[in-house]
Amino acid sequence: MSRSLTPPAPRPPHTFRTVFPVLALCWLAVFFDGMDVNIYGAVMPHMLDDTGLGLTPDSAGTIGSWTTFGMLIGALTAGNLTDWLGRRLMLVASVSLFSAGSALCAVAGDIGLFGAGRFVSGLGLGGLMPLCLAMVLEFAPPRRAALTTGLLMTSYHFGGMAATGLGLTLAPAAGWRWVFWAGVLPALVAVPLLLRLLPESPGVLLARGE
Structure with missing residues (x-):
């Protein structure tokens, strides 16, 4: 008995040129992710000196454990929220959330409010890395998936180095709070670029019938 098979939808040709804008924007977002994750450890000695x-x-x-707990919650909820918001808006929300948490840390007058700020940052940080990896892999040519993933992961380590540099230079000169104010830069730099230039995931568009 024969049966008709519906051929799969053709996949658009993906080259390194098509993935480059997505990779560059996700690289920037993960750079700020790495910076925010490591910024607390970079300024902790100065915070301990602040009586x-x-x-x-x-x-x-x-x-520090509250930050990790926030990342756990963020990672667990990001998938469901992505089904509702889409990957593009979820990325924007994640960057905005850990930037807001950094601003809360910068103005905190006691450790309770500071801990709340780190928890809020963790919520945004937890979902960002999986989202960026999924976006880059979706746009990458199949034979360049490992290369694009490796390039994306370098951004996290560059962000950690930037956090250390801020802790060594900005914190002694201007105080630890200014280092957390620097953590607000993602909302001012990355969010407008993501909204303007980052395309939506083809998988999300397909699920919406678009």
Whole structure:
């Protein structure tokens, strides 16, 4: 007995030129992700010296765990929210969220508010990396998937180096709060570029019938 098979939808030709804009924008977002993850450790010695904040070695470790907990929640919820918002808007929301958390840390007058800021940052950080990886792999040529993924991952380490540089230069000169104000830059730099230049995921468009 024969049966008719519906041929799969043709896949558009993907070259390195087609993935480059997506890779560049996701690289920038993950760069800021790496910077925000490492920024707390970079300025912790200066925060411990700030007696007005009330940070102690014990509470410093607790706040670090709140960041990790926020990342866990963010990673678990990002998938469901992506089905609703799409990958493009979810990326924008993630960057905006950890930028807002950094601003909250910059103005915090006690460790309670500072811990809340790190938790908010963690919510945005947790979902960003998986989203960027999925976007880059979706647009990358199949034979260049490993290359594009490797290039994307370099951004996280560059972000960590930038956080260390800020901790060594900006914190001693202007104070640790200014380092967290630098963590607001993603909302001012990356978000407008993502909204203007990043295309929506073809998979999301297909699921919407577009």
